[in-house]
Amino acid sequence: MHIVDQSSIPSGPVPAHAGAVSRDDFERLTMPFLADVARFARSLARDDARADDLVQETYLRALQGWHTFRNDADPRRWLFTVCHHVFLRTMQRDSRYELVADDDPELDSLVTATAHWKAQESGVAQILEQMDLGRAIDQAIAKLPAHYRGAVVLVDVAGQTYEEAACVLGIPVGTVRSRLFRGRRMLQDELFAYARDAGFETATVARDPKSLPFTGSKET
Amino acid sequence: MHSGNSEHTPPHPIDCETAVRRLWDYLDGRLPEMTHGEVEAHLKSCELCPPHFVFAAEMRKALAASSPSLSAGDEARLRLRVRGALERVTGSGAHNADPRA
Numbered sequence: 017m018h019i020v021d022q023s024s025i026p027s028g029p030v031p032a033h034a035g036a037v038s039r040d041d042f043e044r045l046t047m048p049f050l051a052d053v054a055r056f057a058r059s060l061a062r063d064d065a066r067a068d069d070l071v072q073e074t075y076l077r078a079l080q081g082w083h084t085f086r087n088d089a090d091p092r093r094w095l096f097t098v099c100h101h102v103f104l105r106t107m108q109r110d111s112r113y114e115l116v117a118d119d120d121p122e123l124d125s126l127v128t129a130t131a132h133w134k135a136q137e138s139g140v141a142q143i144l145e146q147m148d149l150g151r152a153i154d155q156a157i158a159k160l161p162a163h164y165r166g167a168v169v170l171v172d173v174a175g176q177t178y179e180e181a182a183c184v185l186g187i188p189v190g191t192v193r194s195r196l197f198r199g200r201r202m203l204q205d206e207l208f209a210y211a212r213d214a215g216f217e218t219a220t221v222a223r224d225p226k227s228l229p230f231t232g233s234k235e236t
Numbered sequence: 237m238h239s240g241n242s243e244h245t246p247p248h249p250i251d252c253e254t255a256v257r258r259l260w261d262y263l264d265g266r267l268p269e270m271t272h273g274e275v276e277a278h279l280k281s282c283e284l285c286p287p288h289f290v291f292a293a294e295m296r297k298a299l300a301a302s303s304p305s306l307s308a309g310d311e312a313r314l315r316l317r318v319r320g321a322l323e324r325v326t327g328s329g330a331h332n333a334d335p336r337a
Contacts, residue, residue: 039326050318051311058304068314075318076325122257129256129288141291149298172299197260204295
């Protein structure tokens with residue numbers, strides 16, 4: 017598996033006459049993927065105007081780094097990598113960058129299920145199941161920290177495999193899995209918060225925490 | 237990755253915590269056959285865990301359906317904008333020199 021070396025992606029200002037290669041060649045190979053890049057950018061940015069800025073910047077950066085592009089590489093994947101890199105830089109400027117240790121993906125699965133159990137107890141989960149999940153998902157994705165959003169968008173929205181996402185993001189497959197699980201857990205939390213913010217929460221039913229099902233003793 | 241339960245070897249019973257620790261790997265179809273079968277058997281006999289798996293699966297479906305649309309007009313406008321930006325940095329008209337030429 018070829019992981020893209022993200023250090024080859026230019027990050028400084030785009031200089032005038034940056035493209036030291038034929039713009040015709042560049043456009044011939046990259047413009048067929050403009051719609052794919054635009055949809056990916058919209059998935060990441062969750063704002064059409066910001067996404068369009070992201071697409072333009074992606075193509076400018078890609079042109080600037082075009083001399084590092086291997087002839088046998090996949091132009092679409094290269095553009096996605098550049099787009100994600102530009103997105104991360106934008107998010108850093110917006111102070112919304114956050115990344116914690118990706119050390120126990122299975123714990124995120126456990127926490128996800130536990131949070132759902134608690135939401136069931138409070139009535140939030142049942143209410144959310146009756147709402148338009150699509151609109152809530154849009155808002156929840158927009159709140160995901162950048163690194164987790166990249167993994168979630170590539171795998172869950174764009175339908176790529178873990179391996180394909182690893183190539184685009186330039187990280188190992190195990191890290192994709194970690195970020196994906198953490199991102200999904202955060203998304204679920206946001207969905208429950210969405211239901212509560214919408215004023216749908218019913219009276220919370222107090223329950224002894226010891227009755228949580230995940231205590232390791234309940235064998236079937 | 238998995239291809240269903242073995243007919244001959246009954247799955248090893250697992251507890252709820254073990255099952256939900258495998259939640260996302262199970263839904264993503266990335267568990268080995270044996271552990272996939274263990275989760276499947278647990279879900280058939282447990283009353284507590286299936287709703288969590290169902291909700292997680294619904295969330296994945298909603299994510300897959302959230303792929304943004306791009307109208308033909310939006311695409312054409314964006315294509316013009318990107319081409320204009322590329323032209324500005326490479327110089328207009330002459331489609332700058334290719335050093336490989």
